[in-house]
Amino acid sequence: MEQNSLLTYLILIPLIGSFLILFIKNDQPNLIRYAAVGISTIAFLLSLVIYFQFDSANSDFQFINKIEWIKGLNIHYHVGIDGMSLLLVLLTTFLTPLTLISSWSGIESKVKEFTFFFLMLEVGMLGVFISLDLFLFYIFWEAMLIPMYFIIGIWGGKERVYAAIKFFIYTMFGSLLMLVAIVWLAVYAIGPLGYFTTNLIELYSVAPQIPMNIQIWMFLAFAFSFAIKVPLFPLHTWLPDAHVQAPTAGSVILAGVLLKMGTYGLLRFNLPLFPEASIAAAPYISVLAVIGIIYGALVAMVQTDVKKLVAYSSVSHLGFVVLGIFAMTQESIQGAVIQMVNHGLSTGALFLLVGVIYERTHTREIADYGGIAKIVPVFSFAFMFASLSSVGLPGLNGFVGEFLILLGSFQSPILNSWWYTVFASSGVIFAAVYLLWMYQRVVFGPVTNQKLVGLKDMNAREIFVLAPIFIFIVWIGIYPGTFLKVSDRSTAKVVKQMYNPVKVSPVELGLNQYLSK
Amino acid sequence: MFNNAQEFFNVLPIIIIGTGIVISLLIEMYSKKSDFLLPWFSVFMFLAAGLHSLYYVGDVSIVLQNMLATGGNVNVFHAIFTLGAAVVTLLSIDYIKKYGAYFGEYYIILQTSVLGMMLMAAAKDLFVIFLGLEIMSVSFYILAGMNRKKLNANEASLKYFLLGAFATGFIVYGIALIYGSAHTTSIDFITANFSELIKNLLFIAGVLLFLIGFSFKIAAFPFHMWVPDVYEGSPTTVAALFSTGGKAAAFSAILATLFALFNGPAGNLFTPYLAVISVLSMFYGSIVAIAQDNIKRMLAYSSISHAGYLAIGLAAGNHDAIAGIVFYLAAYTFMNLAAFGIVSLIEGKNETNLSINSYAGLGSRKPLLAALLAIIMFSLAGIPPFAGFFGKYYIFIAAIKSNLTWLALLGVLSSAISVYFYLRIVVLMYFKPSENDFAIETNNNAMIAIIFSVLLVILLGIFPGTLIDLVTRFI
Numbered sequence: 001m002e003q004n005s006l007l008t009y010l011i012l013i014p015l016i017g018s019f020l021i022l023f024i025k026n027d028q029p030n031l032i033r034y035a036a037v038g039i040s041t042i043a044f045l046l047s048l049v050i051y052f053q054f055d056s057a058n059s060d061f062q063f064i065n066k067i068e069w070i071k072g073l074n075i076h077y078h079v080g081i082d083g084m085s086l087l088l089v090l091l092t093t094f095l096t097p098l099t100l101i102s103s104w105s106g107i108e109s110k111v112k113e114f115t116f117f118f119l120m121l122e123v124g125m126l127g128v129f130i131s132l133d134l135f136l137f138y139i140f141w142e143a144m145l146i147p148m149y150f151i152i153g154i155w156g157g158k159e160r161v162y163a164a165i166k167f168f169i170y171t172m173f174g175s176l177l178m179l180v181a182i183v184w185l186a187v188y189a190i191g192p193l194g195y196f197t198t199n200l201i202e203l204y205s206v207a208p209q210i211p212m213n214i215q216i217w218m219f220l221a222f223a224f225s226f227a228i229k230v231p232l233f234p235l236h237t238w239l240p241d242a243h244v245q246a247p248t249a250g251s252v253i254l255a256g257v258l259l260k261m262g263t264y265g266l267l268r269f270n271l272p273l274f275p276e277a278s279i280a281a282a283p284y285i286s287v288l289a290v291i292g293i294i295y296g297a298l299v300a301m302v303q304t305d306v307k308k309l310v311a312y313s314s315v316s317h318l319g320f321v322v323l324g325i326f327a328m329t330q331e332s333i334q335g336a337v338i339q340m341v342n343h344g345l346s347t348g349a350l351f352l353l354v355g356v357i358y359e360r361t362h363t364r365e366i367a368d369y370g371g372i373a374k375i376v377p378v379f380s381f382a383f384m385f386a387s388l389s390s391v392g393l394p395g396l397n398g399f400v401g402e403f404l405i406l407l408g409s410f411q412s413p414i415l416n417s418w419w420y421t422v423f424a425s426s427g428v429i430f431a432a433v434y435l436l437w438m439y440q441r442v443v444f445g446p447v448t449n450q451k452l453v454g455l456k457d458m459n460a461r462e463i464f465v466l467a468p469i470f471i472f473i474v475w476i477g478i479y480p481g482t483f484l485k486v487s488d489r490s491t492a493k494v495v496k497q498m499y500n501p502v503k504v505s506p507v508e509l510g511l512n513q514y515l516s517k
Numbered sequence: 518m519f520n521n522a523q524e525f526f527n528v529l530p531i532i533i534i535g536t537g538i539v540i541s542l543l544i545e546m547y548s549k550k551s552d553f554l555l556p557w558f559s560v561f562m563f564l565a566a567g568l569h570s571l572y573y574v575g576d577v578s579i580v581l582q583n584m585l586a587t588g589g590n591v592n593v594f595h596a597i598f599t600l601g602a603a604v605v606t607l608l609s610i611d612y613i614k615k616y617g618a619y620f621g622e623y624y625i626i627l628q629t630s631v632l633g634m635m636l637m638a639a640a641k642d643l644f645v646i647f648l649g650l651e652i653m654s655v656s657f658y659i660l661a662g663m664n665r666k667k668l669n670a671n672e673a674s675l676k677y678f679l680l681g682a683f684a685t686g687f688i689v690y691g692i693a694l695i696y697g698s699a700h701t702t703s704i705d706f707i708t709a710n711f712s713e714l715i716k717n718l719l720f721i722a723g724v725l726l727f728l729i730g731f732s733f734k735i736a737a738f739p740f741h742m743w744v745p746d747v748y749e750g751s752p753t754t755v756a757a758l759f760s761t762g763g764k765a766a767a768f769s770a771i772l773a774t775l776f777a778l779f780n781g782p783a784g785n786l787f788t789p790y791l792a793v794i795s796v797l798s799m800f801y802g803s804i805v806a807i808a809q810d811n812i813k814r815m816l817a818y819s820s821i822s823h824a825g826y827l828a829i830g831l832a833a834g835n836h837d838a839i840a841g842i843v844f845y846l847a848a849y850t851f852m853n854l855a856a857f858g859i860v861s862l863i864e865g866k867n868e869t870n871l872s873i874n875s876y877a878g879l880g881s882r883k884p885l886l887a888a889l890l891a892i893i894m895f896s897l898a899g900i901p902p903f904a905g906f907f908g909k910y911y912i913f914i915a916a917i918k919s920n921l922t923w924l925a926l927l928g929v930l931s932s933a934i935s936v937y938f939y940l941r942i943v944v945l946m947y948f949k950p951s952e953n954d955f956a957i958e959t960n961n962n963a964m965i966a967i968i969f970s971v972l973l974v975i976l977l978g979i980f981p982g983t984l985i986d987l988v989t990r991f992i
Contacts, residue, residue: 069982070981070982070985070986071982071985071986072840072982072985072986072989073911073914073982073985075982135910138901139901139902139906142900142901142906143900143901143902145900146895146900149940150947153944153947153948154947154948160948161944161948161949164944164948165937165940165944168936168940169933169936169937169940172900172933172936173933176929176930176932176933177926177929179910179913179929180913180917180922180925180926180929183910183913183914183917183925184917184922186914187914187917187918196914
């Protein structure tokens with residue numbers, strides 16, 4: 001099989017870079033910052049090269065790099081991407097340098113450690129999206145917890161220790177069950193294949209044969225782990241704590257990329273590996289997703305803290321993504337994929353803006369604001385823009401994803417009921433209510449807090465960070481085809497694998513080249 | 518005595534240590550600079566024996582009238598013991614002066630305990646196991662009470678001695694019953710005739726007693742009560758040896774004698790016993806560790822819970838389990854050595870600064886030390902990409918292959934609990950300001966030993982294949 005090491009370079013750049021940064025002296029924080037931004041920008045440029053070389057007409061995994069790793073257990077270092085993972089890889093490499101620039105003035109202490117952990121986090125996130133071996137995937141999935149734990153725990157707010165531990169133990173608990181499921185799956189493969197394997201592509205043809213009574217348990221073990229990460233109602237309680245306590249850069253990456261790892265996992269592993277169980281569980285999970293949409297929105301409405309409001313809006317928005325995945329039509333899954341990117345951009349932008357204003361005023365209470373439209377017009381405009389994108393205003397990105405998800409779930413033969421769509425749509429209205437109401441209280445009206453007078457508007461660096469995000473928000477809103485095209489074939493393949501799992505032989509799926517030995 | 522030169526060569530590590538003990542005695546008696554010479558002589562001797570074992574790992578044979586096995590896993594175990602002992606010696610050089618237990622005998626008794634461990638791992642006869650066990654245990658009793666003037670060290674030593682003797686009693690009684698039913702003490706003979714012997718109730722009773730005796734030695738619940746007190750009372754470096762070499766030696770003896778039984782025709786006979794002690798040890802260790810304030814006691818309970826994970830492997834009783842147990846022991850040995858090593862550096866004179874609150878703010882006071890300890894804590898908690906994770910992963914593979922998925926599930930549950938107390942140390946080091954600014958004196962010898970161990974933990978975590986491939990070749 002042809003080897004392509006571009007993806008390996010993509011992880012090696014931040015990995016080696018993070019260790020190089022350790023050699024810079026502590027008294028040169030700016031050099032450290034420049035180096036980190038430089039390293040992550042190189043990674044972004046490389047991911048663009050991958051994007052331009054990517055063949056979106058091909059539904060197979062591309063840029064495959066497979067190296068023997070642990071011979072005794074048939075474990076390989078095996079990476080590759082398809083359209084879905086490519087979009088998320090791009091999102092990761094795109095957001096990382098921007099967030100690093102945004103934390104230029106927000107992170108003053110221990111800059112070296114911060115950038116080290118941040119680049120490590122990028123390694124972990126990229127690794128999760130490109131792994132094609134369950135063991136490798138699990139290593140990245142878990143290892144990524146360590147840098148995030150430190151980022152929340154060291155640079156976070158008042159309750160940071162509690163939030164960091166809660167984040168860690170919640171995620172760890174879920175993923176340990178997945179570990180048992182991974183091992184079980186690899187042992188199960190000995191039956192049909194004759195050897196122990198964690199190769200995802202081989203398991204795609206093996207796992208759907210698992211009898212239903214066991215398959216449902218395997219499905220639950222994986223889904224539990226991913227649902228905690230998403231987070232799906234009622235497993236979301238770690239999220240507001242982690243978001244509110246994390247420093248701005250941490251929140252942006254948490255909302256922008258980390259949560260997507262959960263939905264990506266559902267799409268990459270649960271659906272194709274356990275199709276029967278997925279279909280059986282779809283109504284239940286969709287109900288939870290819809291509850292999450294409405295619950296998240298209602299709770300967001302009553303928040304007095306801007307950051308917490310945005311955090312709860314994530315619960316609501318990710319509910320859409322999960323609904324899209326479990327509606328299991330091509331439209332809804334395409335919508336879910338594009339909505340993952342959208343949420344990364346718009347919620348990322350919202351967190352960045354909350355960070356911008358928090359750095360100046362050191363308060364996130366909505367009540368402390370009001371009437372800042374005239375004091376900081378650029379900020380107010382940017383905030384409006386990001387809020388509208390999050391609301392799902394037609395012409396901006398959020399609309400595209402939500403529309404496709406609602407359309408797909410309405411037609412879904414699996415859910416087979418339009419009630420899901422009806423209740424989910426109410427989430428769009430609620431989103432408009434809580435975001436615009438918050439916006440009104442923060443930006444309009446008379447200035448009640450005298451500290452706000454003389455507030456400085458956004459500086460060039462902050463505008464530079466947000467401008468690229470806004471470009472993509474408009475781009476996806478006006479011409480989503482660029483992005484939908486990338487994932488079109490791979491989502492189609494997921495749907496195909498879903499509905500005829502066992503009947504489709506690996507050869508038909510174009511997987512024969514992967515069936516080693 | 519030896520049939521050919523090759524046989525001599527195969528048992529060379531044991532001979533190196535045996536001769537080394539004699540030379541060390543001479544150094545201690547006649548050299549004025551023995552406080553410098555002895556530790557370094559020990560370190561080089563251990564390294565030589567360890568590297569020799571690893572290099573000749575492929576020469577599998579049975580030597581000395583079917584008494585000892587060499588090659589394969591035996592050599593891997595020898596390497597674990599000797600490299601671990603080299604680390605302990607380096608840690609001890611400055612520590613025992615601080616602790617006030619500097620006697621030349623310290624290093625010599627350390628060497629004899631390692632000799633005992635090596636005999637246990639290599640044994641092909643129940644008597645050799647017993648011989649090795651007693652050499653190791655008696656050395657341990659003395660090491661625990663090395664400072665005669667310390668009350669709690671005396672208590673630890675006595676407690677260890679009494680319970681250890683009690684456990685040995687079980688083992689000897691077990692051996693007697695096995696001999697009574699099999700009419701031999703040759704392990705190979707017993708292994709070959711398991712299917713016949715297993716019909717004899719006397720034999721089963723013998724094996725069970727033997728197992729119970731070793732359950733003491735591996736520190737499994739409910740035979741664990743000596744562990745926290747002994748670890749707390751003994752010198753920290755000695756506790757490091759107890760929790761690593763001692764445990765690994767006991768597991769190597771179980772693997773050498775009984776594994777064929779667990780894997781054989783009557784494989785399920787002892788699974789209930791092993792599964793029960795495994796579950797109880799994991800949960801008891803993890804839950805009680807949460808309540809500890811003294812770091813040595815916390816590590817003691819963590820050691821009990823790790824015995825539980827290892828016992829999952831015994832219960833699984835297949836080939837993957839052997840590889841998993843060996844890997845886990847290698848990983849665990851170096852994790853624990855590094856952890857105890859760091860504790861021995863933080864510890865002040867008169868055993869102060871042992872409370873976990875002493876670690877508050879270590880991240881900014883001693884960044885390197887804190888980073889090393891954080892890696893060890895993540896590894897002990899079983900978080901990739903460190904060696905502790907892979908050990909658990911392999912044990913779970915073994916369990917699931919033997920249809921013990923429920924045991925693997927309980928294992929991960931207990932792992933999730935244990936994350937809490939391991940992370941607590943990380944929280945204190947990085948997220949809390951320091952409470953009192955006591956002086957922390959590091960020294961190069963100990964730092965070399967700790968960094969060596971941590972590097973091994975990282976390398977074994979990222980490239981577990983090196984050791985796994987080595988071990989699986991011989992099963």
